[in-house]
Amino acid sequence: MVDLADAGEVESATQWWLDLTNAGDEGMVVKPLEVLTKGRRFFVQPALKVRGREYLRIIYGPDYLAAEHLSRLKHRAVGAKRGLAAREFGLGLEGLERFARSAPLREVHECVFAVLALESEPIDPRL
Secondary structure, eight states: OOOTTOHHHHHHHHHHHHHHHHTTOOEEEEOOSSSSOBOSSSBOOSOEEEEOHHHHHHHHOTTTTSHHHHHHHHTOOOHHHHHHHHHHHHHHHHHHHHHHTTOOHHHHHHHHHHHHHHHTSOOOTTO
């Protein structure tokens, strides 16, 4: 856990991530403390992948840090991907709730199949 109001903790976590990714790891997953956290307008994404530079080089090309590429990458429309992640998360929670209340297995599987159907939507896999 990192207290974002504590500059020392933020610096320490940042250095840990840099050490991790410089050693060849893909990155990390960042999650809010509460599973469901309300943002200004919407719920906060339940998890966010934070990938390292070398991994991103594989995805976006060796010169992705060049100014002309960074400006393009920073202005991508990620709303569709974010919405898809939110729907998949909601279906996962619904499936868990159904399972916990001993609903028939077919009702639990409905949620699983719905997630699989969502994953067949054409979305840029690099997002």
